[in-house]
Amino acid sequence: MIKISGIPFKQNEKWQLGSIEKTIIQQMQNTSIVYSYNSQNELLFELKVRKNIIQSAKVMDKSQAVFTTFAYARCNPKYWQLTKTGGFLLRSDVQPGDAIMDIFRNSSMYAFECATAIPIIYYHAILFSIGEESFNSLFQNLYLYSWHTDTDLGIVTFNSTHFLPGDVLYVNNPDFDRKTPWFRGLNVVILEDGKLFGHGFNIRTAEEIIQILNEKRGPDSHKSAYITKLVTRPSFKYLYRAANFSLTDRTSKIQRPIVHHNKNSISYAHYLYYSL
Structure with missing residues (x-):
């Protein structure tokens, strides 16, 4: 169920939605879980980001970036510094958006683990959702390493049996061969x-x-591998607001997300916004 300002949602016939967005809305509507939004634009923004996450995953699927362990990670030194732990630290002389795009443009120069792949997909999708200027303001100190992400991404993980296109799930392999620990599980979009x-x-x-x-x-x-109930997604509501403020305004008017878990509603994350 979708609610806008507490009122049950009715789709605007003027909206020009693609098949992906329509699929997401239908799945939201066909559940007792409440997806609550303050405005139609807030809902449309989430639909856009979810669609772009899916598209970014498909682009990575066709890329030449390879899977490897942290010990053998590699990146383009023109945009990133490779750390001793196998992470990618943004160079101080490049823009965040350019560095993220390079992972897809020059994918053959990159190798990383599956947990690092998800934040890369998130950043790529958000770049296309909010534009280069806002992206570069929000994510000035990128560091790509496993699930390490910028606080402005607002990653939330919770247990649920309901999930949507664009969400990330974890496939657990409890009896993985200890000789190949990288097959203990997989993060999937x-x-x-x-x-x-x-x-x-x-x-x-x-x-x-x-x-x-x-x-x-x-x-x-x-023991067979299985899909767990862990669901991960970025904070769509926070990103929507943050992308509409300049860097100066954002630091004074928007507080980063405070996450609470609620099994009965998708409003498990409550965000505090205030003006000084």
Whole structure:
């Protein structure tokens, strides 16, 4: 169920939505969970970001960036400094948006782990959602390493049996072979058709991904890999507001998201906004 300012949502016929956005709205409406928004624009922004997350995942799927462990990570030194731990630290002489775009433009120069792939997809999607100027203001000190993300991304993770296209799920492999610990699990983006993208696994059905992970289990293992109830997404509401403020205004008027978990409503994240 979708509510705008507490009122049940009715789609505006003037909206020119694509098939992905329509699929997301339909799935939101066909659940008892309440997706609450302050305005129609806030809802439209989330739909745009979710669509772009899906599109960014598809672009990464076709890229030449390869899956590897942190020990063998690599990046383009023109835009990033490779840290000892296998992270990518933004160079001080380049713009954040340019550096993120380079990962996709010169993908053959990059290798990273699946947990790092998700923030890269998020940043790429948000860049296309809010524009270069706002992106460069929000994300001036990018560091790509596993699930390390800028606080302005507002990543939230919670347990749920309901998820939407553009969400990220975790596939756990409890009996992974200790000789290949990188197959202990996989972070995947849900696409509009229900298929999943996982870096190093490409776009596959859930059954196909589970089958591949099951082949990476230890000897005499009988515990199958499975999709957990962990759902991860960026803070769409915070990003919507932050993208509409200049850097000076944002630091004085918007407080970063404070996350609370609520099993009965998607309003599990309550954001505090105030003016000084």
